[in-house]
Amino acid sequence: MIVAKFGGTSVADAAAIRRTGEIVRGRLGRAPVIVVSALAGATNALLSAAELAASGQLVAALEHVSQLRDRHLATISELLGSGPEAHELRAETSLMFDELAHLAEALSVLGFATPRSMDAVASMGERLSAPICAAAFSQMGIPSVAVDSRQVMITNDDFGRAAPLPAQIAAASHAQLLPIIAAGKVPVVGGFVGATTSGITTTLGRGGSDYSAALFGAALNADAIEIWTDVDGMLTADPRVVPGAQLIEHLRFDEAAELASFGAKVLHPSTIAPAVERDIPVYVFNSMRPEAVGTRITFEAPPCTVRAIAGKRGVVVVRVGSPKMLGTPGALRSIFEAFDRYRISVDVVATSEVSVSLTVDDDPSLLKAVEDLRGFGEVAIERDRGIVALVGAGLGGSSPSMARALRAVGDERLHMVSLSSTGINLTLIVDDAQVHPVMRLLHHEFFGGASA
Numbered sequence: 001m002i003v004a005k006f007g008g009t010s011v012a013d014a015a016a017i018r019r020t021g022e023i024v025r026g027r028l029g030r031a032p033v034i035v036v037s038a039l040a041g042a043t044n045a046l047l048s049a050a051e052l053a054a055s056g057q058l059v060a061a062l063e064h065v066s067q068l069r070d071r072h073l074a075t076i077s078e079l080l081g082s083g084p085e086a087h088e089l090r091a092e093t094s095l096m097f098d099e100l101a102h103l104a105e106a107l108s109v110l111g112f113a114t115p116r117s118m119d120a121v122a123s124m125g126e127r128l129s130a131p132i133c134a135a136a137f138s139q140m141g142i143p144s145v146a147v148d149s150r151q152v153m154i155t156n157d158d159f160g161r162a163a164p165l166p167a168q169i170a171a172a173s174h175a176q177l178l179p180i181i182a183a184g185k186v187p188v189v190g191g192f193v194g195a196t197t198s199g200i201t202t203t204l205g206r207g208g209s210d211y212s213a214a215l216f217g218a219a220l221n222a223d224a225i226e227i228w229t230d231v232d233g234m235l236t237a238d239p240r241v242v243p244g245a246q247l248i249e250h251l252r253f254d255e256a257a258e259l260a261s262f263g264a265k266v267l268h269p270s271t272i273a274p275a276v277e278r279d280i281p282v283y284v285f286n287s288m289r290p291e292a293v294g295t296r297i298t299f300e301a302p303p304c305t306v307r308a309i310a311g312k313r314g315v316v317v318v319r320v321g322s323p324k325m326l327g328t329p330g331a332l333r334s335i336f337e338a339f340d341r342y343r344i345s346v347d348v349v350a351t352s353e354v355s356v357s358l359t360v361d362d363d364p365s366l367l368k369a370v371e372d373l374r375g376f377g378e379v380a381i382e383r384d385r386g387i388v389a390l391v392g393a394g395l396g397g398s399s400p401s402m403a404r405a406l407r408a409v410g411d412e413r414l415h416m417v418s419l420s421s422t423g424i425n426l427t428l429i430v431d432d433a434q435v436h437p438v439m440r441l442l443h444h445e446f447f448g449g450a451s452a
């Protein structure tokens with residue numbers, strides 16, 4: 001059994017959905033569970049509609065809704081023609097858009113959107129795409145059944161970034177997905193979307209369909225988790241930033257997890273953990289070039305010093321300094337607790353005897369955490385920073401490679417430097433605007449190709 005996830009560009013329109021169908025056909029012998037994202041751009045359009053509605057611009061919000069409705073209905077017509085199945089699916093799809101329009105109206109009356117109502121809106125993309133893909137595959141002779149992910153992806157009620165409940169997901173996946181496979185059919189589940197134990201719709205956070213696939217893979221103890229996207233696999237850097245980025249055929253789980261956490265959007269940062277837990281290999285493939293080799297991610301991979309470079313913009317550096325506090329036991333714990341209280345995750349840390357510097361995402365709650373920190377001493381915030389991460393299992397053991405990295409960035413202002421305790425990640429904190437140029441410099445140094 002395998003779980004194969006297809007991202008937004010792999011289900012963007014009728015042609016892409018058919019291409020995806022052919023890939024699914026090629027995997028029928030492996031009992032696939034298919035996870036799909038929303039049609040490319042649909043989640044962004046939905047969130048814009050919700051924000052417009054909540055800010056009183058209902059007409060503009062409904063315009064977004066209407067464009068999305070036309071796009072989905074046109075895709076159905078192109079895929080299924082005008083038979084009874086097409087008619088039924090069009091009717092179901094229209095009903096969901098009616099629900100969406102009502103939600104938009106409700107938001108405009110309220111004048112604000114809660115995380116819970118944003119999830120109700122954002123979830124629509126996958127709730128729409130899964131039935132469309134299942135119907136398209138069936139039409140292609142691949143008997144498929146759409147499964148509402150809210151029946152299987154059970155989460156807590158932390159709306160906007162809900163935490164999965166693995167035991168419940170395993171029980172629900174066994175009960176709902178295995179009988180479909182046993183009947184010789186292909187379950188098609190929307191990624192990203194879940195529900196609480198009482199059935200309230202949640203989402204796992206942006207880009208969360210990869211995470212859904214990994215969670216279903218672990219729940220069903222799959223033989224492989226496949227992530228199908230719009231690039232050939234995991235590359236030595238984001239190809240949009242470094243045009244000469246090269247394919248990584250094989251890397252380690254820990255390397256992939258670091259890259260994902262530090263900006264390699266090709267994988268949601270939480271994707272690797274469920275795979276590690278069950279030792280399930282993760283593959284990344286290009287749905288536009290299914291014959292290409294792709295990337296394999298496992299516990300062991302051929303040794304390397306630098307495997308890839310990632311970058312993350314829009315990071316904030318927080319510095320806490322206090323000569324009296326920091327020597328005392330428990331000071332670091334209290335500082336981390338201040339961030340934990342507001343669920344702000346800390347990425348990079350550097351300490352001295354009298355100060356701690358750390359990086360966090362620019363979160364709306366950051367100022368509250370900073371207020372709490374003032375109890376410890378002086379707190380300074382530096383916005384407009386970014387992280388560049390060099391990742392490779394052999395990096396920490398290779399001082400020449402680290403020296404080479406620092407030499408390569410030349411006179412660039414470094415606000416922090418940190419080597420992870422495992423030695424697989426050297427992070428450099430630079431000015432936000434310099435993230436991409438520094439990525440290119442480092443890529444040129446370690447992988448060749450253009451430097452600017």
Ligand code: ADP
Nearest residue numbers: 007008009229233234235237238240264265266
């Ligand atoms: P999907 O919609 O299929 O989930 P995403 O847009 O979320 O696709 O992720 C794929 C994108 O990730 C690529 O188009 C690429 O620009 C970006 N990306 C960032 N870093 C990397 C990397 N190291 N390797 C491959 N792609 C990367």
Ligand code: ASP
Nearest residue numbers: 037043192206207208209
């Ligand atoms: N559709 C969701 C998003 O755009 C989830 C995903 O594509 O992974 O964030």
Ligand code: MG
Nearest residue numbers: 007207265266
């Ligand atoms: Mg993605």
